[in-house]
Amino acid sequence: xxxxxxxxxxxxxxxxxxxxxWPKRLRWILILVIGLPYIWGLLGLxxxxxxxxxxxxxxxxxxxxxxxxxxxxxAESFNKLLESIYVAWIASIIGAFFSFPLGFMAATNMAPxxxxxxxxxxxxxxxxxxxxxxxxxxxxxxxxxxxxxxxxIGIHSIGTLGKLTSEVIEGVDPGPIEAIKATxxxxxxxxxxGVVPQAMPNILAYWLYRFEINIRASAVLGMIGAxxxxxxxxxxxxxxxxxxxxxxxxxxxxxxxxxxxAISAGIRRRIIAGHPGTGPVSRTLGTIVGDITPxxxxxxxx
Numbered sequence: 001x002x003x004x005x006x007x008x009x010x011x012x013x014x015x016x017x018x019x020x021x022w023p024k025r026l027r028w029i030l031i032l033v034i035g036l037p038y039i040w041g042l043l044g045l046x047x048x049x050x051x052x053x054x055x056x057x058x059x060x061x062x063x064x065x066x067x068x069x070x071x072x073x074x075a076e077s078f079n080k081l082l083e084s085i086y087v088a089w090i091a092s093i094i095g096a097f098f099s100f101p102l103g104f105m106a107a108t109n110m111a112p113x114x115x116x117x118x119x120x121x122x123x124x125x126x127x128x129x130x131x132x133x134x135x136x137x138x139x140x141x142x143x144x145x146x147x148x149x150x151x152x153i154g155i156h157s158i159g160t161l162g163k164l165t166s167e168v169i170e171g172v173d174p175g176p177i178e179a180i181k182a183t184x185x186x187x188x189x190x191x192x193x194g195v196v197p198q199a200m201p202n203i204l205a206y207w208l209y210r211f212e213i214n215i216r217a218s219a220v221l222g223m224i225g226a227x228x229x230x231x232x233x234x235x236x237x238x239x240x241x242x243x244x245x246x247x248x249x250x251x252x253x254x255x256x257x258x259x260x261x262a263i264s265a266g267i268r269r270r271i272i273a274g275h276p277g278t279g280p281v282s283r284t285l286g287t288i289v290g291d292i293t294p295x296x297x298x299x300x301x302x
Contacts, residue, residue: 066247077232077249081256084228087149087221088214094150095157095214096207102158103165103203104191109177110169120166126159131217135226146227153214153221164206165199172198205268212264215257229253 104110106119129137134152142148176194185193222230229249236246 065243066250068244069248069251070244071248073245074248074252077229077245077252080222080229080232080249081253083146084218084222084230084253085215085256085260087146087153087218087226087228088211091150091153091157091214091218092207092211094154095161095210098158099161099165100203102162103169104195106162106166107169109172109174110191110195119162123159123162123166126155127163129156131156131221132224135221135224139225144225144227149218149221149226149228152226153217156217157210157214161206161210165203168199168202168206169195201271204271208264208268212261215260219253 102119102123106116106123108116111119131152134155135148138148138151142151172195176198177190180190180194218226218228219230219233222228222232223234225231233246233249233253236242236249
């Protein structure tokens with residue numbers, strides 16, 4: 001028994017659909033939009049190929065001056081590093097404290113339009129000034145020292161954390177909020193029991209991540225006299241004989257920052273995922289704080 005050929009004879013003569021032109025045009029438009037500013041920026045940098053060629057040798061010479069490190073003044077450098085950590089921690093607390101209510105006031109699903117607009121503009125204005133610029137502005141008023149660094153980093157943290165908090169709040173599930181309002185709950189109760197439990201894990205993770213950033217920022221601000229390890233490193237680099245001591249300060253700074261980053265990443269992973277990771281930091285945290293994984297409840301049929 002033969003199977004009849006059901007295909008029409010003119011199948012081979014069927015014309016293919018015409019490929020649209022707009023994807024190609026859009027691709028070239030994107031290339032031009034990205035490429036032209038990139039080329040324009042390179043030309044504005046006034047790059048010198050000779051300087052780029054000499055850079056590796058100069059960097060190697062700088063590293064040779066820093067190494068081997070001199071650990072004779074390690075106690076003083078460590079105290080300055082602790083000062084940078086104190087500055088970053090207090091600034092992070094200031095940023096978290098003020099950004100939390102501002103995040104609700106900037107969220108479009110929590111506040112009216114007449115409130116969200118000015119608050120968003122305020123947060124954008126704060127973020128427009130880097131920590132370094134804020135510190136330079138605040139030094140004449142508050143003088144040199146760690147307090148100026150705390151204010152500069154704390155103010156900038158308010159702008160950044162406020163924006164991130166509002167975005168997290170806007171992304172929560174509206175179901176619990178509507179359920180609370182449907183049962184006669186107030187706006188405050190809807191925020192307390194419908195928004196905060198959903199948003200708090202991500203907000204806490206952002207707070208910890210901001211603390212990591214603030215540690216680096218405090219080290220940079222120390223170079224202009226705002227306290228911390230930055231002033232120690234700059235002071236050592238002014239004299240060639242103190243370069244090995246500056247190398248020791250750099251090494252302990254890098255090591256401590258890496259340790260704090262690893263611990264913070266483990267805590268953030270544990271908060272967001274709800275269970276410990278498999279890395280050494282997560283295992284160490286599990287040993288310290290214990291297993292917080294919720295128990296599994298088995299229901300047995302009668």
